Amino acid sequence: MRQKGHSHGAVSPCAACKLLRRKCVKDCVFAPYFPAKEPYKFAIVHKIFGASNVNKMLQVLSENHRSDAVNSIVYEANARVQDPVYGCVGIISSLQRQLETLQTQLAFTQAELVHMKTLHRTDTKPPPYMASGISLPANKDLSNEVDMAFVYENGVGESLWSC
Numbered sequence: 001m002r003q004k005g006h007s008h009g010a011v012s013p014c015a016a017c018k019l020l021r022r023k024c025v026k027d028c029v030f031a032p033y034f035p036a037k038e039p040y041k042f043a044i045v046h047k048i049f050g051a052s053n054v055n056k057m058l059q060v061l062s063e064n065h066r067s068d069a070v071n072s073i074v075y076e077a078n079a080r081v082q083d084p085v086y087g088c089v090g091i092i093s094s095l096q097r098q099l100e101t102l103q104t105q106l107a108f109t110q111a112e113l114v115h116m117k118t119l120h121r122t123d124t125k126p127p128p129y130m131a132s133g134i135s136l137p138a139n140k141d142l143s144n145e146v147d148m149a150f151v152y153e154n155g156v157g158e159s160l161w162s163c
Helices: 015-020 039-049 051-060 063-082 088-124
Strands: none
Touching: 015 039, 039 051, 039 063, 051 063, 063 088
8 A cells, every 4th residue: 555645665754754744855955964763863863952943963964974863963962861950061070080090990900010129039039230319120021920911111000191
């Protein structure tokens, strides 16, 4: 059975035209980015930004930038639904706090590792040669002793995160 208003073999309208209850024309600006299979995507964008504003934004951009812009708009709209006040900024702030916490933990762990290495060296070996109060590092390969992602050439475990 044919649907009213569609010719035989015609595709269904995009999610935007379907939600806006209008005919989806051949050169519809929304069709490539809001397929009929994903109606929720346009519904959220329309609720937050409005179809007219999104249309204006897409018209201004070149076609090769539109896909990225739609992805960003959808992401921002989802963030605004979850956090109406801060949106993406809230997510970014949360991630920055997590990063700072992890950097602090890493610095403490690296300091503890250096401390443990120095304790291990003093317990098992005599101290390295001392000349005028300057300690020269022992030429030792630490690659077998320490399983770390980052090891300096001189074997010193300094913090990788300096501000």
